[in-house]
Amino acid sequence: MTAFEPKIVAFCCYYCAYAAADLAGSMRLAYPPNIRLVEMPCSGKADARVILKAFEEGADGVYVAGCLEGDCHFLKGNLRAKKRVAALKKRLAEIGLEPERLEMFNLSGSMGPRFAEIAREMTERIRALGPSPLNRGRSPAGTAQEG
Amino acid sequence: MIVAEGKPLEEVYALIAEAKKVLVVGCGGCVTVCLAGGEKEVGLLAASLRMKRKLADRPLETVEVTLTRQCDPEYVEQLDRYVTEEIDAIVSLACGVGVQFLAERYPKWVVPALNTKFAGGTLAPGRWEERCGLCGECILHRTGGICPIIRCAKSILNGPCGGSQNGKCEVNKEIDCAWQLIYDRMRLLGRLDDLLTIEPAKDWSKAKDGGLRKVLREEAILA
Ligand code: SF4
Numbered sequence A: 001m002t003a004f005e006p007k008i009v010a011f012c013c014y015y016c017a018y019a020a021a022d023l024a025g026s027m028r029l030a031y032p033p034n035i036r037l038v039e040m041p042c043s044g045k046a047d048a049r050v051i052l053k054a055f056e057e058g059a060d061g062v063y064v065a066g067c068l069e070g071d072c073h074f075l076k077g078n079l080r081a082k083k084r085v086a087a088l089k090k091r092l093a094e095i096g097l098e099p100e101r102l103e104m105f106n107l108s109g110s111m112g113p114r115f116a117e118i119a120r121e122m123t124e125r126i127r128a129l130g131p132s133p134l135n136r137g138r139s140p141a142g143t144a145q146e147g
Numbered sequence B: 001m002i003v004a005e006g007k008p009l010e011e012v013y014a015l016i017a018e019a020k021k022v023l024v025v026g027c028g029g030c031v032t033v034c035l036a037g038g039e040k041e042v043g044l045l046a047a048s049l050r051m052k053r054k055l056a057d058r059p060l061e062t063v064e065v066t067l068t069r070q071c072d073p074e075y076v077e078q079l080d081r082y083v084t085e086e087i088d089a090i091v092s093l094a095c096g097v098g099v100q101f102l103a104e105r106y107p108k109w110v111v112p113a114l115n116t117k118f119a120g121g122t123l124a125p126g127r128w129e130e131r132c133g134l135c136g137e138c139i140l141h142r143t144g145g146i147c148p149i150i151r152c153a154k155s156i157l158n159g160p161c162g163g164s165q166n167g168k169c170e171v172n173k174e175i176d177c178a179w180q181l182i183y184d185r186m187r188l189l190g191r192l193d194d195l196l197t198i199e200p201a202k203d204w205s206k207a208k209d210g211g212l213r214k215v216l217r218e219e220a221i222l223a
């Protein structure tokens, strides 16, 4: 049996996390291939429904990455995202999923190494939690995504 | 508007325990504005229910529809094509009125997903407060535009009571004494003398104690 490789979706703000991912690439920093990046115009655009959909469609973990607090290009998008993520964690618990599968991170576009570190941190966290209970019965490592 | 808030997920989940396929219906009126039962909340509730059921190994199928209003037959009728044979239950995210309008139209198990709280307004995003007790005979002109029926814990018509302390209600120190507010406002308007007129006992038969209330407007009736 193959080892569990978590599938993690990262909703990344274009101005910070997404740019930091780019930088991590240019710096040739390795980070786990478990992360699927979704470019967002702002972390505040991360809709609760879309985050839930990610879990429903097979993500073992999800995180939203926005600018450092006080640095949002749209002033308060990252603060709103933080509140929504906190509320969604409660909803995940009500559903029966571990709230730790969802997290909010803040970083700037120049923090390539931090981007890689977050990717590792989240991958380790989810690896320790094991596959999402919603993925029981699915084949491992990204082969069984339902449409 | 009517202000409502979502029931705990567990409660709605239990209400449709038997169902295999449910219609989750939102309302584009008040409950969209107070972020309790609009299209977005329909999406969140439907997804949550599907996932919770999947974890219990009893997958649930959902159909999501949000009507302009659930308290108007012309919009409720639009649900006809979604209320098919295989729909086992209808989950309404409207206020209690919408839930009843759906139940009156369809011989299905219709359940409320919200707790309807009060007639009120938005103080700031995410904060709502009650303003009207729907008494059926408004006396706001007597009280400077502040409703004693709903804002005074004792619904006193000639206040304040003896418990008014430093502008706060004796029932809860967090709440302003409605009669202090009324007094301050009437003073501001130079109408303190109006408060010397005793407000007679209210005819509560015009409020909810008189049974189901109706409003008829002859000129608006079509048939
Ligand atoms: S007096 Fe009656 S109708 Fe007027 S605001 Fe108060 S409860 Fe509502």
Ligand code: SF4
Pocket (backbone or CB within 6 Å): B151, B152, B153, B154, B155, B156, B159, B160, B161, B162, B163, B164, B165, B168, B169, B170, B171, B176, B177, B178, B179, B180
């Ligand atoms: S303290 Fe004021 S608001 Fe409270 S019950 Fe007395 S009169 Fe009403």
